[in-house]
Amino acid sequence: xxxxxxVTFDCADPxxxxxxxxxxxxxxxxxxxxxxxxxxxxxxxxGVPPERRNDASAIVDPDGARPRLFFxxxxxxxxxxxxxxxxxxxxxxxxxxxxxxxxxxEAERLVSHGxxxxxxxxxxxxxxxxxxxxxxxxxxxxxxx
Numbered sequence: 001x002x003x004x005x006x007v008t009f010d011c012a013d014p015x016x017x018x019x020x021x022x023x024x025x026x027x028x029x030x031x032x033x034x035x036x037x038x039x040x041x042x043x044x045x046x047g048v049p050p051e052r053r054n055d056a057s058a059i060v061d062p063d064g065a066r067p068r069l070f071f072x073x074x075x076x077x078x079x080x081x082x083x084x085x086x087x088x089x090x091x092x093x094x095x096x097x098x099x100x101x102x103x104x105x106e107a108e109r110l111v112s113h114g115x116x117x118x119x120x121x122x123x124x125x126x127x128x129x130x131x132x133x134x135x136x137x138x139x140x141x142x143x144x145x
Contacts, residue, residue: 005067007086010078011138014071016114018057020137021069023113024088027059030068078139087131087145096123100130103144107132110144 011017022028029039036042043053057071091102100123107117114137123130132144 006070007067008070008072009138009140010074011071011140012073012077013054013138014057014073015054017136017138018059018069018071020114021071022059024110024115024136025059025066025069026062027066027069028062030058030060082141085140086142088142090144095129099123103130103132106144107134110134 009017009021018029032039032042034042036045040053055073059069059071061067088106090106091099094102100120107115111117116135116139118133118135118141120132121128121130129145133141134144135141
């Protein structure tokens with residue numbers, strides 16, 4: 001039986017967090033359903049009041065190969081370190097200084113979009129290629145790998 005995977009984020013501001021992760025991963029906002037040209041049009045037709053329009057958001061891979069990411073508003077703030085996190089593969093095939101330079105450039109780009117840099121792990125061959133731990137605008141940890 002075929003299965004699809006969706007990654008769900010609990011958050012305070014679904015639209016803002018979806019925009020950040022779309023930028024980080026090269027995703028796009030999921031198109032509105034049916035024949036609606038905008039989400040506002042679709043939500044109007046569904047009877048969703050304006051104050052509930054940022055209760056959820058979703059982004060998708062434009063090529064359809066990677067999982068959908070869903071963002072849902074929850075009342076409680078993040079309280080502890082994530083037990084599961086995303087690794088953003090920003091330097092595939094690169095090693096050593098070239099790898100870390102590429103990771104630093106991506107870290108700088110994502111900081112300009114609201115991410116926070118947490119720490120850098122230097123390469124430690126043979127198994128440690130080096131990575132940078134980051135947090136998204138709501139504090140969810142992820143790695144630039």
